[in-house]
Amino acid sequence: MNGLILGLYGVYLLAVGIQGKSDVLLSELDKDMPGFIPWALAIVGLIILSQSEATQKVVKPFVFLLILNFVLVNFGNLTQEINRIRALANGSNI
Numbered sequence: 001m002n003g004l005i006l007g008l009y010g011v012y013l014l015a016v017g018i019q020g021k022s023d024v025l026l027s028e029l030d031k032d033m034p035g036f037i038p039w040a041l042a043i044v045g046l047i048i049l050s051q052s053e054a055t056q057k058v059v060k061p062f063v064f065l066l067i068l069n070f071v072l073v074n075f076g077n078l079t080q081e082i083n084r085i086r087a088l089a090n091g092s093n094i
Contacts, residue, residue, distance in 0.1 A: 039070070042066055043066070046059050046062055046063060046066065049062075
Protein backbone atom coordinates (compact mmCIF):
# COMPACT_ATOMS: atom_id res chain seq x y z
CA MET A 1 0.00 0.00 0.00
CA ASN A 2 2.81 2.40 0.87
CA GLY A 3 4.48 1.61 -2.45
CA LEU A 4 1.28 2.44 -4.30
CA ILE A 5 0.95 5.79 -2.54
CA LEU A 6 4.59 6.66 -3.20
CA GLY A 7 4.20 5.57 -6.83
CA LEU A 8 1.13 7.77 -7.34
CA TYR A 9 2.93 10.69 -5.74
CA GLY A 10 5.88 10.10 -8.06
CA VAL A 11 3.57 10.10 -11.09
CA TYR A 12 2.03 13.35 -9.83
CA LEU A 13 5.45 14.99 -9.44
CA LEU A 14 6.42 13.77 -12.91
CA ALA A 15 3.25 15.27 -14.40
CA VAL A 16 3.93 18.57 -12.64
CA GLY A 17 7.46 18.59 -14.04
CA ILE A 18 6.31 17.78 -17.58
CA GLN A 19 3.76 20.61 -17.46
CA GLY A 20 6.46 23.03 -16.28
CA LYS A 21 4.56 23.98 -13.13
CA SER A 22 7.25 23.13 -10.58
CA ASP A 23 7.55 26.77 -9.50
CA VAL A 24 3.81 26.87 -8.76
CA LEU A 25 4.07 23.63 -6.79
CA LEU A 26 6.98 24.95 -4.73
CA SER A 27 5.19 28.22 -3.95
CA GLU A 28 2.10 26.28 -2.81
CA LEU A 29 4.29 24.04 -0.65
CA ASP A 30 5.86 27.12 0.96
CA LYS A 31 2.39 28.39 1.88
CA ASP A 32 1.08 25.04 3.15
CA MET A 33 4.15 23.72 4.99
CA PRO A 34 3.82 25.72 8.27
CA GLY A 35 0.33 24.30 8.85
CA PHE A 36 1.25 20.81 7.71
CA ILE A 37 4.41 20.11 9.74
CA PRO A 38 2.75 19.93 13.21
CA TRP A 39 0.11 17.50 11.92
CA ALA A 40 2.73 15.34 10.21
CA LEU A 41 4.86 15.22 13.35
CA ALA A 42 1.85 14.27 15.49
CA ILE A 43 0.89 11.48 13.10
CA VAL A 44 4.46 10.15 12.93
CA GLY A 45 4.68 10.27 16.73
CA LEU A 46 1.47 8.28 17.10
CA ILE A 47 2.64 5.75 14.53
CA ILE A 48 5.90 5.27 16.42
CA LEU A 49 4.07 4.88 19.74
CA SER A 50 1.62 2.38 18.25
CA GLN A 51 4.48 0.02 17.31
CA SER A 52 5.03 -0.96 20.95
CA GLU A 53 2.48 -3.19 22.67
CA ALA A 54 2.94 -1.28 25.92
CA THR A 55 1.84 2.04 24.40
CA GLN A 56 -0.83 0.83 21.95
CA LYS A 57 -3.61 1.32 24.51
CA VAL A 58 -2.53 4.91 25.08
CA VAL A 59 -2.39 5.77 21.37
CA LYS A 60 -6.09 5.14 20.58
CA PRO A 61 -7.44 8.06 22.66
CA PHE A 62 -4.78 10.35 21.20
CA VAL A 63 -5.82 9.37 17.67
CA PHE A 64 -9.38 10.36 18.58
CA LEU A 65 -8.13 13.67 20.04
CA LEU A 66 -6.05 14.33 16.93
CA ILE A 67 -9.07 13.81 14.67
CA LEU A 68 -11.28 15.92 16.95
CA ASN A 69 -8.69 18.71 16.97
CA PHE A 70 -8.43 18.64 13.18
CA VAL A 71 -12.20 18.87 12.79
CA LEU A 72 -12.54 21.71 15.30
CA VAL A 73 -9.66 23.74 13.90
CA ASN A 74 -10.88 23.35 10.31
CA PHE A 75 -14.63 23.36 10.98
CA GLY A 76 -15.34 26.40 8.80
CA ASN A 77 -13.41 25.00 5.84
CA LEU A 78 -14.98 21.56 6.25
CA THR A 79 -18.52 22.94 6.28
CA GLN A 80 -17.80 25.04 3.18
CA GLU A 81 -16.46 22.00 1.34
CA ILE A 82 -19.42 19.85 2.42
CA ASN A 83 -21.84 22.52 1.21
CA ARG A 84 -19.97 22.73 -2.10
CA ILE A 85 -20.16 18.95 -2.53
CA ARG A 86 -23.88 18.99 -1.72
CA ALA A 87 -24.46 21.76 -4.26
CA LEU A 88 -22.56 19.83 -6.92
CA ALA A 89 -24.55 16.68 -6.11
CA ASN A 90 -27.78 18.64 -6.54
CA GLY A 91 -26.64 19.88 -9.94
CA SER A 92 -26.08 23.54 -9.15
CA ASN A 93 -22.80 25.31 -9.85
CA ILE A 94 -21.10 27.39 -7.20
